[in-house]
Structure formats: structure tokens, C-alpha cells
Amino acid sequence: MYTVISTIYRYESQFIQNIVEEIENKLNHTTPNIASYVVGIDDRVRGINMWLKDGSNDVGVAVIYGMGGVGKTTIAKAAFKQNFDKFQGSSFLPDVRAASEQPNGLVCLQRKLLSDIQKGKTKKIYSIDEGMSKIKLVVRCKRVLIVLDDVNHSEQFNAILGMREWFHPGGKIIVTTRHENLLNDHAVYAMFKVKGLGEGESLELFSWHAFKQAHPIKGYMNLSRSVVHG
Incomplete structure (x- = not known):
């Protein structure tokens, strides 16, 4: 009898914890703004939404690519806003190319990623290696959705996210870039070309x-x- 009650209590506690995490994720998360007068976005986001909701336990990587100004970032923002609350943690990192060119830019991106996923609980990071170690510890425990916007070197992807094998099953990573072959060294599950x-x-x-x-x-x-x- 005690075992049955203990099991029921454990299930109820986990159920309550899941609800609390989902509410916190919705209330405390700042999502990226989308420009006014967006045209044709639904058709372009549909395929990405299907990929995000495929139910796979694989750690998926998707690349949204196309020429500059064609709307890759807007599409990624829309997909993120429509799906972030279905994950245990999420982060949208804008302008990775520009940010990485600033002093300690990659470290700042690492810190934002950790802050988003941990809801502001991140301490200072003093090096890229230290940031990668902390990211590894965090993403292995939660099913996360991460967007890296405007990436132009695979080194940026590696420095921020490290190895795909670090991630909790079912995690999803979206990269926007102008370069179709940017992540040839990685297992990319989906490619989405954005046309004008x-x-x-x-x-x-x-x-x-x-x-x-x-x-x-x-x-x-x-x-x-x-x-x-x-």
C-alpha cells in the first residue's frame, strides 16, 4: 500500500512540476519581435513547423538559407514564437555574425544562451571554453529549442553549441545563413531555401x-x- 501511494505521489509531483515549468516558460520568456506587414510568412513557416513537431527524439539541426534580405530571420522568428513554449528551454540568438565580431562577442552569445535557458540564473563567463562547458551541462538536461540567426562561419556554431551529442533527446537547433554549405561537417536534418x-x-x-x-x-x-x- 505504501509503495502504491508513493508512486502516485511521485507521478503527481512530476505532473505539477511539468505544469509549473510550462507556465514559467510562457510568462518569463521574451520572444523576438516580428516586423509589421509580413507577407507570405505562413507558407514559408509551415515546413519548419512540421519539422519542429515531428516527434523525433533525434537532436535535429535545420538550416534556413538564402540571399541577404530575403526574410530568413523573419521566418526563424515566426517559427520560434509559434513553438518555443513546447520545449523545456529556448533561446533566440540574433545577429550572430555581427555579435561575434565584437570584443568577447562569442562569450556574450554563450551567456545569453545560458541566461535564456536558465531564466536569468547564469553567472559570468570568462572564456569560450568555460562557456562551452556550462552549455554542455545545461542542454543535456533539457529539451531545448535554439535559433542561431545570421551565422557565416561554422566556428560560430561550434563555439556556441559545441557537439550535437551534448543535447537532450528531442532538442532542435535552427540556423539561418546565406551559405547553403555552412554546416557540411554536421548532420543536418532539414534544409529550407528561402526564395524572394x-x-x-x-x-x-x-x-x-x-x-x-x-x-x-x-x-x-x-x-x-x-x-x-x-
């Missing part, structure tokens, strides 16, 4: 900015089309 907007999407985007609606106002269609065509 079609003519209709370009016209809609222009209309939102120029007229605050999805299409040009009466009498401005031809002018709008000429602007879009450049």
Missing part, C-alpha cells in the same frame, strides 16, 4: 506600406506595379 517574394506578394507588401491595406487604392494599381517591378 512573388509578384503578387511583392505588390501586397508594397500596398501595406504605401496604403495600409493589402492592395493598391483605386487609380494606383498601374503605378504600384511599376514600382514593384522596379
